[in-house]
Amino acid sequence: MEQLGFDFGVEPQPLIKVTPARLSLYDDCPRRYRMTYLDRPTPTRAGPWAHNTVGAVVHNAMRELFGLPVAERTPERASVLVSRHWRSAGFADAVQVARYAETARRWVADYVEAGGADADVVGLEQWVSATVGSDPAAPSLIVEGRADRIDRRGTELVVVDYKTGRRTPEDADARRSRALALYAVAAGRTLRAPCSRVELHHLPTGTVAVAEHTADTLGEHVREAEETATASRAAADRLTRGGDPDRLFPARPAPRCAWCEFRPSCPEGRQAAPAARPWDLLTPTT
Numbered sequence: 001m002e003q004l005g006f007d008f009g010v011e012p013q014p015l016i017k018v019t020p021a022r023l024s025l026y027d028d029c030p031r032r033y034r035m036t037y038l039d040r041p042t043p044t045r046a047g048p049w050a051h052n053t054v055g056a057v058v059h060n061a062m063r064e065l066f067g068l069p070v071a072e073r074t075p076e077r078a079s080v081l082v083s084r085h086w087r088s089a090g091f092a093d094a095v096q097v098a099r100y101a102e103t104a105r106r107w108v109a110d111y112v113e114a115g116g117a118d119a120d121v122v123g124l125e126q127w128v129s130a131t132v133g134s135d136p137a138a139p140s141l142i143v144e145g146r147a148d149r150i151d152r153r154g155t156e157l158v159v160v161d162y163k164t165g166r167r168t169p170e171d172a173d174a175r176r177s178r179a180l181a182l183y184a185v186a187a188g189r190t191l192r193a194p195c196s197r198v199e200l201h202h203l204p205t206g207t208v209a210v211a212e213h214t215a216d217t218l219g220e221h222v223r224e225a226e227e228t229a230t231a232s233r234a235a236a237d238r239l240t241r242g243g244d245p246d247r248l249f250p251a252r253p254a255p256r257c258a259w260c261e262f263r264p265s266c267p268e269g270r271q272a273a274p275a276a277r278p279w280d281l282l283t284p285t286t
C-alpha cells in the first residue's frame with residue numbers, strides 16, 4: 001500500500017557557524033584552512049613569529065589599558081602594560097628583543113598621548129554573534145568572534161581593530177575588510193545599538209583608517225561570507241565522505257607561503273617562496 005506522505009517543501013539547511021578569521025583563511029588558501037581546522041592530528045607547523053609576538057603583546061596591553069578608568073589610561077601605564085605582557089618568542093637575539101620591546105612601549109604610549117585613550121568603551125575582546133543571511137527570511141550563517149574593541153560614540157557603536165604590521169592601512173582597507181563588516185553586524189545585534197562605522201588603528205604610525213558602512217555594503221559582505229561559508233562546508237562534507245583532500249582543499253601558492261606556519265607540511269608552498277626568517281616580518285623601527 002502506498003504510504004501517505006506530507007510535502008513540507010525543501011529541507012531547511014542547518015545554520016553554518018563561522019568566524020571572520022575562518023572565512024578569510026579559506027579564501028586565502030583552502031589547504032591552510034584544512035590544515036588549521038580539519039586535519040587531525042594538526043600537521044607540523046613552523047613558528048613562532050616575532051611579528052605575531054609583538055602583535056599579541058600590544059593587543060594584550062591595549063585590552064588591559066582600556067579596562068581601566070579613563071583617568072588611569074596614561075602613557076606611563078600603557079608602557080608598563082607592554083612590559084608586563086612582553087614575550088620574546090621568534091626574535092633573532094636579545095638586542096632585537098630589547099629594541100622591539102622599547103618600540104612597542106613607544107607605540108602604545110604615543111597612542112595615548114595622541115588622545116586615543118579617551119574612548120567610551122563598551123566591549124573589549126568581546127564575543128559578538130549574529131544570525132545573518134542574504135535572504136533575511138532564511139538566514140544561513142551564525143557569525144561570531146571577538147572584536148578588539150567596541151566604542152560608543154553618541155548613540156552608535158564603532159568597531160575598532162588594532163594593527164601592528166608593516167603596511168599602513170588605508171580607508172579602502174577598512175571598507176574592504178569583511179571581518180570588520182561582520183563584527184559591525186554582530187556588535188549591533190549583540191549590543192542592540194546601531195553600528196556602521198569600523199576603524200583600523202595602526203599603532204606604529206598612529207593612523208586611523210575608517211569606513212562608514214551602509215545596509216547595502218554590510219549586506220554585500222554578508223553575501224560574500226555566505227558564499228565562502230557554503231563552499232567550505234561543501235568541501236568539508238565531501239572530505240568526510242572520503243573525498244580527495246588535495247582536490248577539495250587545493251594549495252594556493254603565493255608570496256605569503258614564505259611565512260605560512262604550515263610550510264613544513266606543504267611542498268607547493270615551499271616551492272612558491274623561500275622561507276622567511278621568524279623576524280623578517282617585523283615592522284621596521286625608526
Ligand code: SF4
Pocket residue numbers: 029031032251252253254256257260261262263266268269270
Ligand atoms: S604554504 Fe602556501 S600553499 Fe601551503 S598551506 Fe601555506 S599558504 Fe597554502
